[in-house]
Amino acid sequence: MSTKFPMTVLGAEKLQHELEDLKKVQRPRIVQAIAEAREHxxxxxxAEYAAAREQQSFCEGRIQEIEGKLSNAQIIDVTKIAPTGKVLFGVTVAIINIETDQGVTYQIVGDDEANVKENKISVNSPIARALIGKEEGDVVVVKAPGGEIEYEIESVRHI
Incomplete structure (x- = not known):
C-alpha cells in the first residue's frame, strides 16, 4: 500500500493544469523542435538537437513526477469540513507572536504547495506541526532554529 500525501483542491488543480500543459503544449512543441533539428x-x-532532447528529457521527467504525485495524493477540500475552530490540514490560521505581538496568517498545505511568499506552509513544517490539533485561543510553542517561540492562535478559517 502506498502512502497518501495530503494536498489541497487548489494544489491538485495547479498540478493538473501543469500536466495538461506539458502533455498538450510542451511535448508536441519539443517533438517538433527535435524533428526540425534532425533536418539540419x-x-x-x-546544438539545437541536443537542447531539444534535453528539454524532452526534463518534460517527460516532470510529467512522470506530477502523475506520481497526483496518484499518491489525498485531496482534501477544507471547505467541506465543518468548522470546529481546530487547526487542521488546509485551514488558514492567524497566529500572534506573544513576545513581539506581531501577527501572521498561514494556510497549512501539502509539501509541494508550500510557498512562504504566499503564506502557505507545509503540514510538515515545525510551525504547522505545533499548530495541528490546537484550537482558537490556544498558545503553542514552536521550536525554531533560534529558540522556542510562543504563538497564540487568533483565528482558524476554512477557506
Missing part, C-alpha cells in the same frame, strides 16, 4: 543533418554537432 549531423546530430553530433547539432
Amino acid at each position: 543533418g549531423d546530430l553530433k554537432e547539432n
